Amino acid sequence: xxxxxxxxxxxxxxxxxxxxxxxxxxxxxxxxxxxxxxxxxxxxxxxxxxxxxxxxxxxxxxxxxxxxxxxxxxxxxxxxxxxxxxxxxxxxxxxxxxxxxxxxxxxxxxxxxxxxxxxxxxxxxxxxxxxxxxxxxxxxxxxxxxxxxxxxxxxxxxxxxxxxxxxx
Amino acid sequence: xxxxxxxxxxxxxxxxxxxxxxxxxxxxxxxxxxxxxxxxxxxxxxxxxxxxxxxxxxxxxxxxxxxxxxxxxxxxxxxxxxxxxxxxxxxxxxxxxxxxxxxxxxxxxxxxxxxxxxxxxxxxxxxxxxxxxxxxxxxxxxxxxxxxxxxxxxxxxxxxxxxxxxxxxxxxxxxxxxxxxxxxxxxxxxxxxxxxxxxxxxxxxxxxxxxxxxxxxxxxxxxxxxxxxxxxxxxxxxxxxxxxxxxxxxxxxxxxxxxxxxxxxxxxxxxxxxxxxxxxxxxxxxxxxxxxxxxxxxxxxxxxxxxxxxxxxxxxxxxxxxxxxxxxxxxxxxxxxxxxxxxxxxxxxxxxxxxxxxxxxxxxxxxxxxxxxxxxxxxxxxxxxxxxxxxxxxxxxx
Numbered sequence: 412x413x414x415x416x417x418x419x420x421x422x423x424x425x426x427x428x429x430x431x432x433x434x435x436x437x438x439x440x441x442x443x444x445x446x447x448x449x450x451x452x453x454x455x456x457x458x459x460x461x462x463x464x465x466x467x468x469x470x471x472x473x474x475x476x477x478x479x480x481x482x483x484x485x486x487x488x489x490x491x492x493x494x495x496x497x498x499x500x501x502x503x504x505x506x507x508x509x510x511x512x513x514x515x516x517x518x519x520x521x522x523x524x525x526x527x528x529x530x531x532x533x534x535x536x537x538x539x540x541x542x543x544x545x546x547x548x549x550x551x552x553x554x555x556x557x558x559x560x561x562x563x564x565x566x567x568x569x570x571x572x573x574x575x576x577x578x579x
Numbered sequence: 580x581x582x583x584x585x586x587x588x589x590x591x592x593x594x595x596x597x598x599x600x601x602x603x604x605x606x607x608x609x610x611x612x613x614x615x616x617x618x619x620x621x622x623x624x625x626x627x628x629x630x631x632x633x634x635x636x637x638x639x640x641x642x643x644x645x646x647x648x649x650x651x652x653x654x655x656x657x658x659x660x661x662x663x664x665x666x667x668x669x670x671x672x673x674x675x676x677x678x679x680x681x682x683x684x685x686x687x688x689x690x691x692x693x694x695x696x697x698x699x700x701x702x703x704x705x706x707x708x709x710x711x712x713x714x715x716x717x718x719x720x721x722x723x724x725x726x727x728x729x730x731x732x733x734x735x736x737x738x739x740x741x742x743x744x745x746x747x748x749x750x751x752x753x754x755x756x757x758x759x760x761x762x763x764x765x766x767x768x769x770x771x772x773x774x775x776x777x778x779x780x781x782x783x784x785x786x787x788x789x790x791x792x793x794x795x796x797x798x799x800x801x802x803x804x805x806x807x808x809x810x811x812x813x814x815x816x817x818x819x820x821x822x823x824x825x826x827x828x829x830x831x832x833x834x835x836x837x838x839x840x841x842x843x844x845x846x847x848x849x850x851x852x853x854x855x856x857x858x859x860x861x862x863x864x865x866x867x868x869x870x871x872x873x874x875x876x877x878x879x880x881x882x883x884x885x886x887x888x889x890x891x892x893x894x895x896x897x898x899x900x901x902x903x904x905x906x907x908x909x910x911x912x913x914x915x916x917x918x919x920x921x922x923x924x925x926x927x928x929x930x931x932x933x934x935x936x937x938x939x940x941x942x943x944x945x946x947x948x949x950x951x952x953x954x955x956x957x958x959x960x961x962x963x964x965x966x967x968x969x970x971x972x973x974x975x976x977x
Contacts, residue, residue, distance in 0.1 A: 448710070487716070
């Protein structure tokens with residue numbers, strides 16, 4: 412029996428990259444939104460392969476389940492049609508992909524050379540991210556950032572309510 | 580290691596077969612119960628007492644023409660039912676039906692897999708399940724479908740909040756996310772007879788969160804009184820108006836699978852899973868025996884005084900089957916296998932019966948009532964319940 416982790420990794424890494432490409436290429440907003448869900452689902456599988464079950468579930472519940480549902484909801488409500496590409500200049504058409512490849516190459520070179528060597532990650536090694544550990548560190552070590560974040564969200568909610576109401 | 584794959588394969592096949600059969604027959608039970616609530620006999624023609632009706636329905640749906648209406652978004656139109664039914668069926672894989680058992684020298688759990696985050700897995704699947712309904716509504720390119728899909732997604736997003744809060748409070752008491760651990764925490768009895776279910780025990784009995792969870796379950800599965808996504812008299816059939824044949828059946832299966840999942844989760848979280856309602860020493864194993872033998876005697880009695888000519892043959896047969904079933908629960912060497920299963924199925928079945936009962940009793944909500952009910956009534960109750968539970972747990976743990 413060959414090890415199953417690398418096989419799953421390559422399958423879902425492929426799905427993630429393909430979904431990401433499809434997200435950019437698709438013309439219809441619903442197709443793009445669904446491709447984004449594909450990316451998030453594959454990322455959740457990556458977390459799962461690393462052994463971080465809680466983060467994987469949180470990724471699915473928060474991103475794929477809550478945020479993207481709102482995206483789809485808004486797209487459906489506005490009944491947005493597919494978008495037609497504007498005529499691009501010849502320079503963009505021919506040089507876009509090579510320039511992008513150069514950019515990616517540069518970026519990966521910088522990351523390779525500048526960042527300090529870290530221990531390689533192995534499958535299933537990231538076991539300290541249980542719900543217990545995350546909850547404990549959120550409410551002890553990172554209490555202040557946590558509370559500040561919730562305050563920010565509260566401000567955003569109040570702002571949305573104020574903007575949406577006609578008269579106060 | 581190879582053993583693991585073989586056992587997993589066998590268990591998967593078994594659970595898939597039983598689950599799909601139960602799905603088909605749940606619909607028969609629902610039609611029968613609804614019919615009897617409304618003083619009708621219900622399905623009666625196909626097989627004795629309509630028992631072969633699910634089979635006939637399956638054949639009918641399989642052989643019907645799968646029709647794709649014009650001007651639909653074909654890819655998403657076909658994807659939506661697949662998404663809905665796949666996600667609905669996956670949830671059963673983390674539900675534990677019973678304790679660890681030993682068959683032919685192999686020790687295994689009565690469960691496909693025990694995730695450390697089982698309850699979060701089910702929550703994640705239920706929140707992804709919205710896509711099937713929303714996409715079906717949108718891709719059908721019909722006003723009724725779109726309205727149904729929009730209603731459904733708005734309703735599911737709204738009711739997910741009080742549901743998650745209602746799940747959080749028993750989790751505080753049980754202190755675990757694994758479904759198997761949860762049931763193990765609820766084992767045993769206080770004072771020798773009161774079960775340690777989270778519904779009754781702990782620092783703060785979870786009665787309110789149980790009720791909130793059940794009500795949210797109705798909304799999450801699009802059941803009466805929250806079946807606005809498929810309100811017949813306004814939207815024809817809501818999000819699945821344009822579907823036919825197997826893609827229509829897929830939505831149907833998804834709805835019933837979701838019902839079974841949600842009632843199983845309620846059983847595991849609040850009703851102590853497969854643990855009996857009072858200790859085995861006081862004879863709780865007699866309950867299934869008495870229940871089935873009693874049912875057998877009743878049907879034999881009705882077979883001897885038949886209301887219809889055919890009953891003279893069918894009812895005694897059912898009666899003897901019931902009595903035989905009841906007597907198997909009295910066999911000591913079978914008890915460790917089937918008694919937990921019985922208690923799990925009895926609790927889940929009772930909750931499913933409540934689902935059907937309410938469908939036969941309550942009228943439908945109005946849309947603004949539905950939203951106001953979720954945000955102004957259920958959400959505060961669940962929140963206050965969570966706060967009180969948290970306080971009680973914090974005060975009682977060392």
